[in-house]
Amino acid sequence: MPMLSGFYMGELNATIRQMATRYDVNLIVVRSGHHRDFNLPVANNHVDALIVILHAASDHLIQDALNRNIPVISLGASYSPLQVEHFYSVQSDGVELLYQWLRKNGHEHIGFCGDLSVNDIRVRFKAYQHAVEDHQGKFNPQHFFSVSSCSLAGGREAAVEYAKRTTKCTAIICATDHNAIGMIEQLKHFDIYTPRDIAIVGIDNVFFGQQMQPALTTADQQLEPLARQAFLRALERAQGQPFSSTIYQLPQKLVIRQSCGNDNQALSMNEDKGSIRHSLLNVEGRSPSEIFENFYSQAQNGFDSILDAQSLYGNSLTWACLAHCNLEQYQVVKWVEQGMTQPTTLPLRNQANDTIRDFPFLDDTHHYSATVMPISTGQSDQWKLIAVMDSLNHGQNIGTQSVFHNYLDMLSLFVERDALLDTSEDRQKNSLQLLQQLKIVSNTSNDGIWDWDLKTNRLRWNSRLIKMLGDEQLSARRYIDCDELFKYIHPSDIDPLEDKIRAHLIDNKPFRNEFRLMKVDGSYVWVQANGSAVFDVKNKPIRFIGSMTDITQERENAAKIHHMAYFDALTGVANRRKVMEEITAHTQSKPNITRAVMLMDLNRFKMVNDSFGHHVGDALLCHITSKLKQCLSTDHTIARFGGDEFLFFCNVENREQAHKLAKFILKAIEAPMHTEDIELNAQGSIGIAMYPNDGDNSDALIKKADMAMYQAKQLGGREVSHYNSAMKNTNLNSIKLEHHLNLAIDTNEIEVYYQPQWCPKAQQVIAVEALARWFSPELGSIAPMTFIEVAEKSGMIGKLGTLILNQVCSDIKQSTWLKTLRRVSVNVSAKQLIQPYFANDVIKMILDHQLELSQFCIEITETAAIVDYELCVKTLETLHEAGIEISLDDFGTGFSSLSLLQKLPLSEVKIDRSFITEITRQQSHFDFVSAMVSMGRSFGYQVVAEGVEEIEHVNKLKELEIDLLQGYFYSKPQSIEALEEAHMKAEKNEIRSRSISL
Structure with missing residues (x-):
């Protein structure tokens, strides 16, 4: 605590001492003085719980205590965010009680006096302003008296100002009792008397306020019950109770006396004779002049006066010492104990030179009160320490003990005065040097x-x-x-x-x-x-010195960086990060308010990019964003979620509103865009998840909106779908499928089938395409499109691809028939192509099986080729240069065929089965296939037709002289054993046919 005595500290100190006596608790009181940065860990090793009064310790010292598992209780000051439990007297309470009492007694024009440089006074002033407003009034600056201190002098300043002003108050609330007392005294010189001419009240309930005439009406801070609560809580914490973030607030109490105009003695409140306060006010047999004279005469003699003081003030001193210390160690230089005639200058115990955390040493002392007074010497690393030890087992009069504490406060001040005088000359030199440096900095700084x-x-x-x-x-x-x-x-x-x-x-x-x-x-x-x-010698702030730096540019740059972090660079709407944070903030702060998360995917957007270029795709995204902003109010958040996906966080009350809004969005984005003589119409599919019914966090809601959006696309696009539990089951099926697929790959459950490719010119099979097939004992036959999609999404496609290629190599190695074929084609997905070492791994596996690279062909789709174009081309060129052929599968289904034909290292193109199926039905389809064949041949590529299933297809394709034909007309995909058997039968039939003809 800052001081040991006085109306505030004295009452708290006496109460805590009384509680320690009652509960058989040892007490160490550290008088820190008014050092706001007090950081000396004195006595820390003796402490089980710590009560701090009015920020008497630095944050660092508090954190040190917490690190040592010492619970900390604070009275009247905040140490947030440290885990300190806080106890307050509600500062606004007293003002409100006084204002209401004055209003009740007929006062309408009530002023306020205070020093707003003090935190508590500002709190009291704001409470006064609120009280004025609560009574339907308006704050009048003429009723506010700003003073320079909380002392009597501040009150005198207010009295002078009051006498000058024409706008008068009938009552004034002074922020402190001392202000009120000073104002009452000074107003008498202007022939203005309290309460006859003006009612004046104060706050704090200082001792003198009760004794003056007229007795001062005030608000009592209830320090005694506040200290009792804090002590009991510290005891609970020391016994193991956990930290609580609850802030303990004790209301203040109205004390009605004569200065407010009260003449009803029944309302006047006297001190409870059993209270600490009453004991402090009644020191028997001691006149104020005698007490002060003794204080002054004894304390000015320094530590040596302490034996006389204990006799004069009746304190049961056990021992006392004076020590010098740095920030770690101390050395006792003077010692005194009961029975001595004067202090000794030699330490009497071996422990008298030790760490300051162990000061004071407490050998076999039981139920004691130790008062420690660190004293500044003016040097940050050099202190003096006075320790006074007395027993709590002996009854001690509260009043006389408080007098002794007054003496100790004065002793500390005298010892500090002497120490500061010893270093004052050095301080003056340093101050002059600092002043010169400040002048130079001020004149040359850019700040x-x-x-x-x-x-x-x-x-x-x-x-x-x-x-x-x-x-x-x-x-x-x-x-x-x-x-x-x-x-x-x-x-x-x-x-x-x-x-x-x-x-x-x-x-x-x-x-x-x-x-x-x-x-x-x-x-x-x-x-x-x-x-x-x-700060001045009383530790009150008198000046505030500093600098200002222009950071406008830095703020603008930070704003740009923030915008880049939270907004999409192309469209300007929120990005994924921002909308997810908004959803999270809503779920945490408004858990019961319904919202809709909508995920929209643009249909066939890739076609736009492939056909017209990315610049047109970007223009379309901006066009769509513009339409979204027009149709959605600021109540809804628009975000570009990535690529061609938009996410909306919508302020709706139910599913029906969400559905209606989603339909409105789909209609709005279909407005045509005209650019570069192109007209484009966007279409979308939207999935909706409702908060809180479908999920309680951003990840869950977006995941479920994605499931719903996927269903909307399956319905044909331009649809709105709401999430339901059946989708979750579908998702669970996907997880189950993924699990079984992983096992199938590990146990070689995936088989390789081959579909022959017929050469019309040679009239025989000269190549095959390898195709993966999965027949699960538990799940049955799984379509290739299904399990390959699962493999790609789960990251198993590389593992699956390696299995397939290895099996193909083994089959070629073991099959005489496969060795006779010119080529075996293997399909590769986009995910495999963009793996960094894919090409090298393929080449190595083929060579490890001692096979020819030229016997292999890698089939890719147009989609795979454009996922990461540059990396794709590099991979394919590596394969091509090694001798492996490259085939472009599903030719004609994409929208960048011409550019791909020009740039990719191809050997072959395969016309998709969807075009072959229609060539016998409409001439236009046949003409289209013919154009694709011509395009492929113009680049020197071999052309393969897939999906040849009927003799009509064969006859029609003869006209185009296509190089290879593939389809069910010749053979469905079969195992290598089945194909070898069919080949052997064909050879036998051919031999038999030749024998008959001979």
Whole structure:
């Protein structure tokens, strides 16, 4: 705690001491003085729980205690976000009680007096403003009296100002009792008396307020019950109860006396004779003059006076010592104990030189109270320590003990005075040097330098700050009132700035803040302010010095980076990250409010990119975004989720509204776009998941909206589908299929079938295409399209492809018939092509089986070729240069065929079965196939026709002289054993036919 005595600290100290006696608890009281950065870990090794009064310890010291599992309780100050439990007297309570009482007694014009540089006073002032507004009034600045201190002098300032003003109040709430007492005394000189002419009330319930005439009406902070609650909680924590984030707040109590105009003695409140406060007010046999005289005469003699003091004040001192210490070790230099005639200068015990965490040493002491007084020497690493030990087993009068604590406070001040005098000359030299350095920095710095005099509320600055504001008229003035500077600050930034200033001045937290300053032309610049307060000998802030740096450019750059992080660069709408954070924020803050997550995929968007180029695709996306912005209000979030997918987070109340909105979206995006003489109409499919019914987090909702969107596409596109549990079952089936596929690959359950390719010229089979087949004992026959899609989505396609190629190589190695064929084709997916070492792995596997690379052909689709075009071309060129042929499968189904034919290292193109099926039905289809054959041949590629199933197909294709024919007319895909057997039968029939003809 900062002090041991006084109306505030004295009452808390006496209460805690009384509780320690009652509960048989040892007590160590550390008098930190008014050092806001007090950081000395004195006595830490003796402590099981720590109570801190009014930020008497630094955050670092508190964190050190927490790290050592010492629970910490704070009275009247915040250590957030550290795990400290906080106890407060509600500062706004007293003001509200006083305001209501004055209003009840007929006062309508009620003023306020206080020093707003003090945190608690600002809280009380805001409570006063709220009270005025709550009573349908309007705050009148003429009723506010700003003073420079919370003392009697501050009250006298308010009295002088009150006498000058024409707008009078009938009552004034003073932020402190001392302000009220000073104001009452000073007003008498203007022939203004309380309560005859004006009612004056205070806050704090100081001892003198009860004894003055008229007795002061005030608000009591209820320090005794507050300290009792804090002590009991510290005891609970020391016994193992866990940390609680609950803030304990105790209401203040109205104390009605005569200064408010009350003349009803029944309402006047006297002190409870059993209270700590009553004991402190009644020190028997001691006149104030006698007490002060003893204080002064004894304390000025320093530590040596402590034996006399214990006799004069009746304290049951056991022992006391004076030590010197740095930040780690201490050395006892003086010692005194009961029975001595004077202190000794030699340490009497071996433990007298040890770590400060063990100070004071407590050998066999039982049920004690130790008072430790660290004393600053003016050097940050050098301290003096006074320790006073007395027993709690002996009854001690609260009043006389408080007098002894008064003496100890004064002793500390005298010892500190002497220590500071010893180093004052060095301080003066350092101060002069620092002043010279500050002048140089101020004159040469690019920052705006400011110096705020907290007493006069005036602010000085250097020329750089004036240039920031662009107001040259300010250069003619040496200073401005701080209130005038606040007129330059953006209104939205004032409250946060005040909070930062308050945290620095009150809680000693570093001051750094960013805010906007208005230039003379009305525009704003962003500045970063850094500063530090200068404190007087009473540890009260008197100046605030710092700098301002123009960070406008940095803020603009940060805004650009933020925009890049949260918005899509092409369309300008939110991106995946932003919309997912919005969904998460909603689910956490508004868990019961319905919303819809809609995922829209554009149908056939890839066709646009392939046919007209990516620049047209980009233009279409921007066109769609424009239409979305027109049809959706700001209540809904539009996000580009990736590629051609858009996600909407919509403010709807039910499924029906969501469905209607989704249909509206689909209709809106179909508006045609005209660019480069092209007209395009977009189409989409939308899946909807409802929060909270379909999911309680962003991932679950998006996943389910994706399932619904997939179903909408299966329905033909341009549809809206809502998620339902059946989709989950479908998804579970996919997971089950993935599991079995993984086992099938590991157990060689996947088989390779081959479909022959017939050469019309040679009139024989000269090649085959290898095709994967899966016959699962548990799931039955699985379509290749199904399990290959699962393999691609699950990442098993590389593993599956390796299995297929290895089996093909083994079959060729073992099959005499396969060896006679010119070529075996193997299908490769897009996922395989973009694997970094795919080409090398294929080549190595074939060579490991001692087979010819030229006997192999890799089949790719147009889709696979354009997934990652550059990497695809590089892979295919590596294969082609090694001697492996490349075939383009499903030729004609894509929209970039011409460019692919020109750039890919192809040997062959395969016309898709969908075109072959129709050639016998319409001449236009035949003509289209004919054009594709001509296109392929113009590049020198072999042409293969797939899907030849009827004799009519064969006859029709003879006209085109296609190189190879493949389809069920010649053979369905079969195992190698079945094909070899069919080949052997064909050979036997041919031999038999030749024998008959001979």
